[in-house]
Structure formats: C-alpha cells, structure tokens
Amino acid sequence: MPELTYREAVRDALARALREDESVFLMGEDIAEMGGSMAVTQGLLAEFGPKRIRNTPISEIAIVGSGIGAAIQGMRPVVEIMYEDFLTLSMEQLVNQAAKHRTMSGGQVTVPLTIRTQGGAGWSPGAQHAQQLEAWFVHVPGLKVVFASTPEDARGLLWSSIYDDNPVVFFEHRTLYPLKGDVPDRLEPIPLGKARVHREGEDVTVVATGRLVHEALKAAEEAGTEGISVEVVDPRTLQPLDEETIVASVRKTTRCVTAHEAVVRGGFGAELAAVIQHGAFDWLDAPIERVGAKFAPLPFAPAMEQWVVPHAEDVLEAIRRTVARG
Amino acid sequence: MATVEERAESGGRRVSEQLLKTFFREMLLIRRFEEKVEERFRAGELPGFLHVAIGQEAVATGVCAALERDDVIASTHRAHGHAIAKGTSVERIMAELYGKLEGCSHGYGGSMHLYDVEVGNLGANAVVAGGIPGIVGAALAFLMRGEPRVAVAFFGDGATNTGTFHESLNLAQLWKVPAIFVLENNGWAESTPATQQLPLPVDELARRALAYGMKTIEADGQDVEAVYLAALAAREHAAAGKGPVLLHLRTYRLTGHYVGDPQVYRDRAELKGERETKDPVELLRARLQLTDEGLAAIDAQVTAEVEASVEFAKAGTDPSPEDAAKYVYA
Known part of the structure; x- marks a missing residue:
C-alpha cells in the first residue's frame, strides 16, 4: 500500500x-x-x-x-x-x-x-x-x-x-x-456521515476532529500508561453526523471528552455534547469535558499562540478529570 | 418570448406592429397580475410580503423576448414580471404566492424566490445582488461546454453598490463569459434616492462596467421596443463569444418599495408626474394607437387570465407541514 x-x-x-x-x-x-x-x-x-x-x-x-x-x-x-x-x-x-x-x-x-x-x-x-x-x-x-x-x-x-x-x-x-x-491504490470513496473509530478503548471516549485527532491519539497512549483505556472517534463529517457510532461508543465507555482546535464556546464540541447527553444520558458517569482553544483571537507571539490552542496534554487532563469523577 | 421569426425580423432593427402588440399584451398581463397581487395581499390572503414592479414592465418583457428558451435568468425581489416574461404561467406564479404545491417553487419560495428551471428561470433572489455571481458561473458552464446559450442577471441600481456586483463583473469580463447584466435602474434603493446612494449621476451608472472594460448598451427602459432591440444586440454580442454586456435600462418604479409602503420619502408631485409621463403600458398604448375598444378587448383577456390564476391558486394544494425539510439535501 x-x-x-x-x-x-x-x-x-x-x-x-x-x-x-x-x-x-x-x-x-x-x-x-x-x-x-x-x-x-x-x-x-x-x-x-x-x-x-x-x-x-x-x-x-x-x-x-x-x-x-x-x-x-x-x-x-x-x-x-x-x-x-x-x-x-x-x-x-x-x-x-x-x-x-x-x-x-x-x-x-x-x-x-x-x-x-x-x-x-x-x-x-x-x-x-x-x-x-x-x-x-x-x-x-x-x-x-x-x-x-x-x-x-x-x-x-x-x-x-x-x-x-x-x-x-x-x-x-x-x-x-x-x-x-x-492510502490504498484503489480509491475507495468514504461515505459522508460515517465516523471512524481510530482506537478502541473501555474507559473514556474522545471525539476529536482535525489536528486534535492526532493529539487525542497521543493523549490516549499516555493515558494507557496510567491504566486508562481510551477510545478515539473522529466523526470526519460534521454534517451529516454519525450520531449512532458516537453515542454507541460513549454508552460503552460511559465517559466522554470532545476535542477540536476551534474555540470551546459555541464550538462543535457543544453540539457533540448535546447529542451524547441525549443519547447516552443513563450511561454517563461524568460530565462531558470539552477541549478547544481559549476564547481569544489567535495572537502572533508563538508562546501566546501555543497557550491559546489545545494540545495532547489538554486532552489528557480532560481524560483524567472525567475518570476522577467516580 | 418572441418567436424565432420575430427575432429574425428584428435583427434588421425593426419591430413589427404585431410583435409590439404581443409585447403590449404581456406587459398588461404583468400589470394586471401585480395589481391583483396587491389587492389580494391587502385582503390578507397572501402570506409574507411583496414587491411589485409596476412601471418596470417593459424591462421584463423586452429583455426576455430577446432570449432563447435555453437561456437562463436570475431575478430579484421584484420578480413577478421577469417570471411571467420568461414563460411561467400566471397560474403557477399566483399559486406560489398563495403557498401552494402547484406554485412554481412548490410553496417553498414565495414572491422573492420564484423559480422555473424548465423555462430557464434560475430563481428570484431576496438578497440584493445575490443572484449575479451565479449567473457568471452559469455562463462559465455554457462557455466551457461550448453551448450557444447566455445567462442573464437582473438587478437594480442599488445592487451596483455591492461588492458582489463588482466582483462578478470583473470575473465575467476577465473570462469573457456569455452573460448579460441587466441594470434595471429605477433610481431607488428601497427608500434611498440616487442622490444618497450614488456618487455618479443616476443616468451614468453604466460607467461602472466601463471600468472593467465591459461592453455597455443603454436603452430607455420605458420603451419596450428600445429595450428589446438593445437586449437582442446584447445577446448577439455575448453569444458570439465577445464577452459579457452590461445592459443599462433607465426605468421608473411607479409604486412603493413594498406593497403597503406609504412612501413618506417620495415627492408626491414628482411621482404623479412620473405616473403620467413614464408609464410604459400607456406609452406603448399610445404608440400602437389602440382604441378604447381595442384596449378593452385585450384587457378583458388578461384580466380573465389573472382572475383564473387566483381561482387556480385558491383551489391549490396546501403542502404538508412535515414536507418542509424535504429538499434540504439532494
């Protein structure tokens, strides 16, 4: 391949x-x-x-x-x-x-x-x-x-x-x-509206998009060393949304973190959280954590920029918070 | 629309009396249709809100008569005349205004979103200048496929102040697409007069297209013959691969911006004067020397057609509420 x-x-x-x-x-x-x-x-x-x-x-x-x-x-x-x-x-x-x-x-x-x-x-x-x-x-x-x-x-x-x-x-x-x-030689069209489970896990689901998929995978590796098993799901299409796969994952793990690079307020994570709480309310063992950028226009200086956008550590901390809730 | 023979004859820049009579009938149909729409709106039968183009009938009729059936148009919020002139029946337009499935947009559009793809009406647009770039794209598709068709955007003087207009004309001229930009210049952007929205004299708005090196053609928008001949010339130019044309038609909106507009911003005497001297239906009637009996006969026909359209619309089918989301995605 x-x-x-x-x-x-x-x-x-x-x-x-x-x-x-x-x-x-x-x-x-x-x-x-x-x-x-x-x-x-x-x-x-x-x-x-x-x-x-x-x-x-x-x-x-x-x-x-x-x-x-x-x-x-x-x-x-x-x-x-x-x-x-x-x-x-x-x-x-x-x-x-x-x-x-x-x-x-x-x-x-x-x-x-x-x-x-x-x-x-x-x-x-x-x-x-x-x-x-x-x-x-x-x-x-x-x-x-x-x-x-x-x-x-x-x-x-x-x-x-x-x-x-x-x-x-x-x-x-x-x-x-x-x-x-x-990437396979043969082009396989991927249907719009179908999520991808990048990694299976038992304790927490991270629903991530874009760059944060990779940050979430890093965080999941790290969490594994702490004994936390993390599932990483990428919706891939935000509209239409594969609610079924996402909700099924959270029903299994009972905890969820959403992660994207966009600001948290009004971000896609808010929509995911709404869909998940409705579809998996009786399964949830912790509030859904949202990871995203801080609420600021992106500043120029690298140190400030890096502080605004989320990284693997932010996802990891959110994972730990959900697990810490009983 | 005029027949092929009629257009061929007019290629010699002469419009037969017979064709002018056809134009007269259509313009009177548009007028009676819009008067009926105003009446039914005031009676509380029509939802939403409405804009009529009373005074601008010669533009719709003259331009659309110069087009082929395969040519496409994009219209504006003042759309009834364009839709009728491009070939949609008054029945289907009236049914649309009543929100019925039999309407030309099946009840999804309303007065500001009249579509009829079958006859080349790609839709009226409620955003000023909103339909112009799509026409550049339609014309680009025709150019890329080598089809002998033109795409036509209607818009007003107010639209020429938008970035959408300028980006569209720039791109159209750059790529020499077969488009006609019909500037239906009535001198009003809703309630704002030309003096408060245009740094140029209102009659010189075509200069905006000259800035892009675009061919411009001007005609008196109250004279349907002049409009028709100008539109024929514009179509010939665009279809010959010579690039787009701005067709500047000075016209007069003899009513308010919307039905029920008290027009507090308008000088009464001036409006009265315009109604007496600029009404395109009256001007054509005088030109054709129609007798009272001649006029009454045509009027009776179109009035009956309009009345029948109201009956058709009222007898139409109400959409099921849950069909609202039927066409969100293909």
Whole structure:
C-alpha cells in the first residue's frame, strides 16, 4: 500500500476526478502556476490546462458564487478558498445561496459544489490566517461539512464530496499537509456521515476532529500508561453526523471528552455534547469535558499562540478529570 | 418570448406592429397580475410580503423576448414580471404566492424566490445582488461546454453598490463569459434616492462596467421596443463569444418599495408626474394607437387570465407541514 502525504492525498482525489470527469474543474486564488498557497494543486495545471485549473482574482464572493452557478448547470466545480478565514467574505453566497437554492426552488435545483479550504494554528500566522470556523457551517441546513484528519480520509472524503449533489465545505488542516499515511491504490470513496473509530478503548471516549485527532491519539497512549483505556472517534463529517457510532461508543465507555482546535464556546464540541447527553444520558458517569482553544483571537507571539490552542496534554487532563469523577 | 421569426425580423432593427402588440399584451398581463397581487395581499390572503414592479414592465418583457428558451435568468425581489416574461404561467406564479404545491417553487419560495428551471428561470433572489455571481458561473458552464446559450442577471441600481456586483463583473469580463447584466435602474434603493446612494449621476451608472472594460448598451427602459432591440444586440454580442454586456435600462418604479409602503420619502408631485409621463403600458398604448375598444378587448383577456390564476391558486394544494425539510439535501 503506497504512502501519501495528506497534501498528496487531496491532490490525488482532485487529479482522479479531473481525469475521469469533464464536468469537474477547479477555481481559486493562485491554484494554477503556483499550485496553491499550500501546494495542494501543484502539477494539475500541467496535466489539465488553464480551462480546468482556473486562477481567479481575489474575489471570494465571485469564486463561490460562480461555482454555485456552474454547479447548478451540471458542472462539479471544486473551488478553493485559500484560508478559511476568507470564507467570511463568501458567507452570503454560501449561506444564502448555495445552501438554500434547493429548498427555495422546491427541489428543482441542485448545487453539487465543493468548497475546499484550510486553516489551523501552530505557525504564528496571527489572528486572520488560522481560525477554525467549521462549526459555523454546521448551523446551516443545506450545507454538508467535512473535516479530514488523515491522508486516506482526505482522499476518500474529498472524492465523495465532489460527487455529492449538495454543497460541501471541505476543511483541511494546515499542519496536517506533511502527515504521511497508507492510502490504498484503489480509491475507495468514504461515505459522508460515517465516523471512524481510530482506537478502541473501555474507559473514556474522545471525539476529536482535525489536528486534535492526532493529539487525542497521543493523549490516549499516555493515558494507557496510567491504566486508562481510551477510545478515539473522529466523526470526519460534521454534517451529516454519525450520531449512532458516537453515542454507541460513549454508552460503552460511559465517559466522554470532545476535542477540536476551534474555540470551546459555541464550538462543535457543544453540539457533540448535546447529542451524547441525549443519547447516552443513563450511561454517563461524568460530565462531558470539552477541549478547544481559549476564547481569544489567535495572537502572533508563538508562546501566546501555543497557550491559546489545545494540545495532547489538554486532552489528557480532560481524560483524567472525567475518570476522577467516580 | 418572441418567436424565432420575430427575432429574425428584428435583427434588421425593426419591430413589427404585431410583435409590439404581443409585447403590449404581456406587459398588461404583468400589470394586471401585480395589481391583483396587491389587492389580494391587502385582503390578507397572501402570506409574507411583496414587491411589485409596476412601471418596470417593459424591462421584463423586452429583455426576455430577446432570449432563447435555453437561456437562463436570475431575478430579484421584484420578480413577478421577469417570471411571467420568461414563460411561467400566471397560474403557477399566483399559486406560489398563495403557498401552494402547484406554485412554481412548490410553496417553498414565495414572491422573492420564484423559480422555473424548465423555462430557464434560475430563481428570484431576496438578497440584493445575490443572484449575479451565479449567473457568471452559469455562463462559465455554457462557455466551457461550448453551448450557444447566455445567462442573464437582473438587478437594480442599488445592487451596483455591492461588492458582489463588482466582483462578478470583473470575473465575467476577465473570462469573457456569455452573460448579460441587466441594470434595471429605477433610481431607488428601497427608500434611498440616487442622490444618497450614488456618487455618479443616476443616468451614468453604466460607467461602472466601463471600468472593467465591459461592453455597455443603454436603452430607455420605458420603451419596450428600445429595450428589446438593445437586449437582442446584447445577446448577439455575448453569444458570439465577445464577452459579457452590461445592459443599462433607465426605468421608473411607479409604486412603493413594498406593497403597503406609504412612501413618506417620495415627492408626491414628482411621482404623479412620473405616473403620467413614464408609464410604459400607456406609452406603448399610445404608440400602437389602440382604441378604447381595442384596449378593452385585450384587457378583458388578461384580466380573465389573472382572475383564473387566483381561482387556480385558491383551489391549490396546501403542502404538508412535515414536507418542509424535504429538499434540504439532494
């Protein structure tokens, strides 16, 4: 089984879809000659040409909006918003148009659009280049939301996103791009709405997304040395959400920690906690702990940035707190 | 929509009296439809709120007549005329305003979200300028697939102050997509007059497209023949692969922003003057020298059509409440 980086895995899904299907094309800032600011689309211009690998002006409204229009006409555009912070500029098109066309038209229109974007702290980009805004989009009926944490998941989920007939916001984490992992030769689409149990355990379930999946796995190793058995579940798609797998896991372990890099307040962990308390109330032996960033815009100085975002130690401490509750 | 033969004849820049009569009938149908909508709204029969485009009928009729059936439009919150002119029956539009399954958006949309994909209406939009970028994308799809179609966005002068408008025109011109941007310039952004929202003279708004190197065509939006010929020229340009066109049509909103708007912001005498001199239906009637009997005959037909649409709508099917979430995902 070949090893691909997370970056290569995303590129592989794009290249295969472009190769197979004339209706797939890419639009975004600096994605052609430069290969994208994260080098994800490197080499695609050479293979597919400028008509299908389209550099755009710095116009997030028009990038997403024209993607919507082309999608409604039967294309499968994949647009790139360079940083998820810049999704804020395209919110009107995403929230009022992409998400609502199908319902507003009484089912006449579908919008098979994929919006790829990335973010994440850990390299001192400051407050406007590393936010984690995925929870915002979960709140909008009509959008699907994906957050891949491994190379294999990135490829299989992106493929499914491209071929989903709904608008999908596909989040990548910047610090995961160099991460290597085994990815099968044959592309297996991963259905949207199916969680992945990364590690089975008996005492605590950690439901983690993005970079925090890996922090949770580290924390789980460490907890093991303390005699605590930790299960790590990655929902992978936040909407639709695999409630069944998550609730079943917590019913088994009776304790739960949610973990993401986004701020805790109003974060996706809050939704997870609500789903879990409802589905596993009689099984829970401790309050659900939430791990996430402190409530502050990301500061520049590395020491401050590192203090704001969560790490494996934060997950570990949360695990210990839940276990300490009888 | 005009027939192929009628369009061919007009290629010579002459519109037959017969075609003008067809336009007149459609404009009067739109007028009577919107008057009926106002009446039924005031009677408390229509949920939500409504915007009518009384005074702007020549824009809807003239532009849509110049389009082919496969061409697509995106409309605005003032949408009834566009929808009728693009080919949706008044019955299905009225049923939509009553929130019925038989409506053109099956009761999910309402007045500001009239869709009819079958005839190329990609939807009216309640966000000012919200439909413009989608039209750039539709036109891009046509260009990439080599289809001889154009995509048309309707919007008002207020929309030209949004970033959405500017990003869209910039991208459309950059990629030379077959789009027509129809600036339906009535000089009002809701209650705010041109003098308070536009740094340019209201009649010179097309200059905004010139900044992108885009071809602009202007016509008197109250003169349906002028609108039609200008739209034909715009379509010809866009469909020939020469790039998008801004079609600037100066028009007049002879009513309030919404049905029931007391228009406290508007000069009464000026409005009265506009109603007397700028009504496109009256202007066309004078041009056609329609006799009172001639007018009455057409009026009786379209009024009956509108009345029948109300009956159709009232007899329509109410949606099941639980179907509300039926189309959230495909």
